[in-house]
Amino acid sequence: MKILAISGSARRNSTNTTMLRVVSTMAPEAVSISVFDQIGGLPVFSPDLEAGELPPPVRDLMDQVAASDGLIISSPEYVRSIPGGLKNAIDWLVSSHLLAEKPMVLMHASYRGEEMLEALRTVLHTVSSRFSDDLFLRFSLMPLTPDQISEELSTSENCHRIKLFLESFAHLCRTG
Template sequence: MAQNTVLVLVGSLRKESVNRQLAELAAEVAPDGVAIARFDRLGELPFYNEDIDNESAPEPVVALREAAAGADAALVVTPEYNGSIPGVLKNAIDWLSRPYGAGALKDKPLAVVGAALGQYGGVWAHDETRKSFGIAGPRVVEDLELSLPAASLDGKHPRENAEVAAKVRDIVGKLVAEIG
């Protein structure tokens, strides 16, 4: 079976983030033949600046773009900060959108999931992330959604919740099925 690679971007930099745990769960429940490649360097990316987006782009930017180019699909796992996208994730979207019309994720399937405080589980940030990535070039798979209220996990790792694990497994499987 051919190996498919799913790039995972986590919108939280915190080591014990529930969203980081959801990314770990995605790796654990991924179907056979699927490699989960988490890019853990979003905090190293400089703010997007067209003046430095050239043949001498900073190394973390080059690494992000190479990881995206090598992936067949992308899974974005993000919290919601103040009703919107975390800054590190929006910055990554900006870097991945370039060069304009030919970014490293162009036309690749992408899904957005995550957890956040509050009863809606980050739905605003997830919607905004889908919108921004949709403009940036990937093919956003709109019906692959999981907006999990973090409190529903009772402080446990998401893998300990069979329903959450099943949803994440389903989303990863359906995302891979979208690879053309």
């Protein structure tokens, strides 16, 4: 099973990207998780750009989404909302209909961001019939360094939480 973890951050040393990278190393057997961390490289969505050959970064994202059995999305909040780069990526994917039946769940790397999470849940419920509100994993990792994030997520309690989350998501992807 292939899971694509999408980081909604364009920042090079993103807490969300780091969290997803660490979590990807804890995938259960027979599950592989790859991390998409190129949100900032996507051109601004325009239906005009869909008429011809898609820009390579967009084609790459679409290919990765199409090849995955499910998506984990983790994003910071910017000004209490969804970052523009993540919303832009979703706009590109919606136009291709790749998200309509794709199982999706959220992770979050902060104790705050409720307004963004609510807005993101609304968007994901709109674009996918298989977005799950029930499966959600949150950590308070702000403002830890990448090494500290790895250490925090590697505690026995957090490893257990991560493994249960990933096993539950893999089951959701298999069963529909």
